[in-house]
Amino acid sequence: MVFLKNPVAKVSVMILVCLSLLTGGCEEVDLMLVSQAGVDAVKAVTLSEEAVRDLATQTAQFSDSQNKIAAGQDKYARRLQQLTDQHTKQDGFEFNFKVYLTPEINAFAMADGTIRIYSGLMDMMDDQELLFVIGHEVGHVVKDHVRKKIRLAYAGQAVRKGVASINNEIGAIAGSQIGGFVEKLLNAQFSQQEEREADDYGLFFLENTGNEPKAAVSALRKLATLGNNHSFLSSHPAPGARAERLETRKREVEKGNE
Numbered sequence: 481m482v483f484l485k486n487p488v489a490k491v492s493v494m495i496l497v498c499l500s501l502l503t504g505g506c507e508e509v510d511l512m513l514v515s516q517a518g519v520d521a522v523k524a525v526t527l528s529e530e531a532v533r534d535l536a537t538q539t540a541q542f543s544d545s546q547n548k549i550a551a552g553q554d555k556y557a558r559r560l561q562q563l564t565d566q567h568t569k570q571d572g573f574e575f576n577f578k579v580y581l582t583p584e585i586n587a588f589a590m591a592d593g594t595i596r597i598y599s600g601l602m603d604m605m606d607d608q609e610l611l612f613v614i615g616h617e618v619g620h621v622v623k624d625h626v627r628k629k630i631r632l633a634y635a636g637q638a639v640r641k642g643v644a645s646i647n648n649e650i651g652a653i654a655g656s657q658i659g660g661f662v663e664k665l666l667n668a669q670f671s672q673q674e675e676r677e678a679d680d681y682g683l684f685f686l687e688n689t690g691n692e693p694k695a696a697v698s699a700l701r702k703l704a705t706l707g708n709n710h711s712f713l714s715s716h717p718a719p720g721a722r723a724e725r726l727e728t729r730k731r732e733v734e735k736g737n738e
Contacts, residue, residue, distance in 0.1 A: 532591050533592045542659070550599065564577045585600040587614075588617065591626040616682035619680070625677070
């Protein structure tokens with residue numbers, strides 16, 4: 481048995497094995513696309529910082545084009561600006577915040593500092609709770625979680641190209657590029673460790689702005705009422721358990737201060 485120590489080689493072999501399974505049938509196969517998928521598999525783990533930012537920017541631009549953005553004088557835009565004006569630069573990153581006018585309860589961050597908050601989420605949260613969510617999303621950027629998601633989504637896009645190379649109806653549907661990449665990226669789930677780190681950053685974000693840490697717990701409690709199948713929880717899982725952890729931490733801090 482051959483053991484591959486190079487992580488690029490490991491990922492490449494894994495994805496090429498997937499491709500061999502996908503192209504094992506008798507359908508006509510576009511060999512150029514299969515070749516591209518293998519190249520993308522390698523590129524996924526070697527993407528430069530500039531390439532990651534470029535992919536993040538393209539993803540954000542596509543998402544913006546598919547949603548209605550609150551204009552400057554809109555009540556949602558004004559509220560978000562008041563909450564984030566002092567946080568456009570944070571821990572060496574520059575952030576841009578905008579509101580999508582939709583009743584959906586959601587929010588996301590991109591590795592280039594793009595953060596989008598849905599008006600449905602703003603309706604659900606008071607200002608302090610919303611600050612925690614904003615801080616949580618900022619934390620995903622500062623802690624490099626989103627960059628990891630982009631690399632994984634890009635690797636997934638390589639397999640997607642492999643599917644697209646099969647000349648049949650399924651392949652044609654799978655051939656969408658930016659839309660499919662955006663969907664894969666926004667739905668990719670953060671790990672439990674990443675969620676804890678982002679929650680802790682959101683808590684720090686709250687405390688650093690002079691707000692009550694209990695708002696973090698109440699924000700997560702509200703999100704827990706959405707149910708496991710909600711779109712926001714596809715990438716931000718288990719808010720109930722996360723609320724319990726922050727509440728336990730808060731009690732321990734208070735006990736230590738007595």
